[in-house]
Amino acid sequence: MDVLLQQITNALVLGGAYVLVALGLFLIFSVLDIPNFAHGEMFAAGAYIQFLFSVQIGLPFVVGLILAITITAGLGVVLERLVFRRLQGVGLFPVLIASLALGIVLQQVIALIWGTSPVTVPPPVEGVTALGPVLISNYRLLVVAVVLVAAAGTAWLVYRSAFGKQLRALAQNRPLAELSGVRVARVGTLTFAIGSALAGLAGGLLAAAGPMNPYMGFHPMLVAFVVLVVMGAGGRLSAAVTGGLTVAIVETLTAGYVSNALRLAVVFVALVAFLVWRPEGAIRQASAERARL
Amino acid sequence: MQRMHRIVAVLGVAALAAAGCAGGEGSDGEGSVIRIAGLMPLTGPTADTYGASMVASIEAAFDDVNAEGGVEVAGERHPIEFRVFDDQCKPEASQSAAQSALDEDYEIFIGPICSGAASAVQPTMARSEAFWAISVAVDGPTQLPNVFRTMPRIGAYTDATVGWLAEHPEFQRIAIITDQNHTGLVAATDGLVEGIEGLGREIVANQQYQSGDTDFRAPVTEVIAADADLYLQRAYPAEAALLLQQTRELGGRMPVMWNAGLTNDNVESLVPDLSLMDGVYQAAPLFSLDTFLADGDPLAEEVAESVGDRAGTYTAQGHDLATIVLAALSRSEDTTPEAVQAAMTDLQASELEGRTLNDYRPFDDGRLFREREVGLQAAVASWEQGTGWVAVPAGPSS
Numbered sequence: 001m002d003v004l005l006q007q008i009t010n011a012l013v014l015g016g017a018y019v020l021v022a023l024g025l026f027l028i029f030s031v032l033d034i035p036n037f038a039h040g041e042m043f044a045a046g047a048y049i050q051f052l053f054s055v056q057i058g059l060p061f062v063v064g065l066i067l068a069i070t071i072t073a074g075l076g077v078v079l080e081r082l083v084f085r086r087l088q089g090v091g092l093f094p095v096l097i098a099s100l101a102l103g104i105v106l107q108q109v110i111a112l113i114w115g116t117s118p119v120t121v122p123p124p125v126e127g128v129t130a131l132g133p134v135l136i137s138n139y140r141l142l143v144v145a146v147v148l149v150a151a152a153g154t155a156w157l158v159y160r161s162a163f164g165k166q167l168r169a170l171a172q173n174r175p176l177a178e179l180s181g182v183r184v185a186r187v188g189t190l191t192f193a194i195g196s197a198l199a200g201l202a203g204g205l206l207a208a209a210g211p212m213n214p215y216m217g218f219h220p221m222l223v224a225f226v227v228l229v230v231m232g233a234g235g236r237l238s239a240a241v242t243g244g245l246t247v248a249i250v251e252t253l254t255a256g257y258v259s260n261a262l263r264l265a266v267v268f269v270a271l272v273a274f275l276v277w278r279p280e281g282a283i284r285q286a287s288a289e290r291a292r293l
Numbered sequence: 294m295q296r297m298h299r300i301v302a303v304l305g306v307a308a309l310a311a312a313g314c315a316g317g318e319g320s321d322g323e324g325s326v327i328r329i330a331g332l333m334p335l336t337g338p339t340a341d342t343y344g345a346s347m348v349a350s351i352e353a354a355f356d357d358v359n360a361e362g363g364v365e366v367a368g369e370r371h372p373i374e375f376r377v378f379d380d381q382c383k384p385e386a387s388q389s390a391a392q393s394a395l396d397e398d399y400e401i402f403i404g405p406i407c408s409g410a411a412s413a414v415q416p417t418m419a420r421s422e423a424f425w426a427i428s429v430a431v432d433g434p435t436q437l438p439n440v441f442r443t444m445p446r447i448g449a450y451t452d453a454t455v456g457w458l459a460e461h462p463e464f465q466r467i468a469i470i471t472d473q474n475h476t477g478l479v480a481a482t483d484g485l486v487e488g489i490e491g492l493g494r495e496i497v498a499n500q501q502y503q504s505g506d507t508d509f510r511a512p513v514t515e516v517i518a519a520d521a522d523l524y525l526q527r528a529y530p531a532e533a534a535l536l537l538q539q540t541r542e543l544g545g546r547m548p549v550m551w552n553a554g555l556t557n558d559n560v561e562s563l564v565p566d567l568s569l570m571d572g573v574y575q576a577a578p579l580f581s582l583d584t585f586l587a588d589g590d591p592l593a594e595e596v597a598e599s600v601g602d603r604a605g606t607y608t609a610q611g612h613d614l615a616t617i618v619l620a621a622l623s624r625s626e627d628t629t630p631e632a633v634q635a636a637m638t639d640l641q642a643s644e645l646e647g648r649t650l651n652d653y654r655p656f657d658d659g660r661l662f663r664e665r666e667v668g669l670q671a672a673v674a675s676w677e678q679g680t681g682w683v684a685v686p687a688g689p690s691s
Binding site for chain 2: 002003006007010013014111115117118119120122123126128135140209210211213214215216219253255256259260261264
């Protein structure tokens, strides 16, 4: 039983990382219909910006984190304005290819600046906390807390703020939102900035969780896409949180009780089986109208 | 008559062209340039860890020889031109890099230096008439008559680990985790398990993981729950460091043994808290300069000086590899791959005495190679706080 509790705690720690990446991807996809395959590299960029400021320049970790969030948000704005906005209305395929290409470019830029050798950022908090029979590092505990705060903050922004109302309007019906006076371009840019900032937050935080390299964004991005697909078109923000944690639990329990080598294979087999059973995803749309968010 | 003049002119031009192609031999014992292709990662995740240090040490060795006019082959000095083709340590990229080099008429190769890449290039090696000197652990390529390996084969990792375990009866319950993308280590896993069980020890977990994984808490939890008293973490450097961190984070205090060949610098950059390194060992060939420098080896100090800040994971391996190729060239009848292959086959271990960092033991007939393999062993090193990796003297049973 103790081992099971430890494995579930391990899953929560892993799931926290997935949730942070999935939240940003979900926002951008829901509002702007952009399957941003460069999102994993935004996450990696956040980690390397944290490394730049907190290790190479020597600023406090929190300052590095704030700069990671701000700079990746800015990078998101630049990408949205220079690339994605120009691809509106040309169909999904060019957007997909463009985002994949941008991801590769970002990866190469990171490799060019910082090299490919793994680097680390020391965590700002050390030690391990024992919660009964379960052990969790204090830094991981902090990450889980930040994930919860970030998810709650994003939910407030989307569902409770005036900006969130515009955002949801845009997600549901773009032409109607435009006719109703929503400044579509501005909301689109801000959405991209927020989604990228969440990737920057994830990268900046998880930079201290282990060695990082320019290719570190691929796995969490892949999982985030699994979460989006499983959620389906009617999913709300809370489903991204639940989805991220569920994938982490399946992955961890497979690793702990079946085989560590099969952890991802089982996730993807489950994904395919699930889609065969329920092709529209877990959460159906309430009506023919798009009702994301 | 006019036709005869034309034929003579054409033959003359052809002769001049042939002389030009031969490399423009000088008149005072200076031979043609020997073109050597390197198959190593210049980009990709292993470029900095493996590629950079290997390239630097080989270049340094060739630069030294070139400064003296080149390597002497059959009485003539030949400058060496070393060009690296980026194989990214990946199978497809390696095949393509090898083919590019062959298309450019390279006939002497150093590399690949990654197991997966070497396995992928093996069919190309078999088709080519080139000479290949590789520095990987995986079995297979040296079955070909034109491929020589200058480092221990993968079984040496197992021999070093099992030999060390034989001297440490306190470790009875052993857990293993292996990178399933490391073809060499995966192939050696059965032998390792047999060796450990042959000592009467118990394997309490035999796990695998994928390169690039970052979360090992689930397998680590399983190992701690199984009460393992030694954890063999057979991983590349970044994953080895992460495995160690997560083992300690979850309360695993058992000694850990790596096969990754991490340098002191790797450890300092990958393990933020060096106290985690207490009780960490490595069973691997001595790839880097660290253990030699800790031992006060004067050749290691010389190599360290010539490589400078480009020293790294494969500096010792790279230096030894280049030295062996140079030794073979200098006893070769000419610079053709067949002649180099013959020279390599007959190379005596005594010819390398004092020139290599690793201790290349001669076979019974005094030769360096038998079946294109060297008689070099892997060694166990332990982490000493304040010093770094220190070679553990091999006992009688190892």
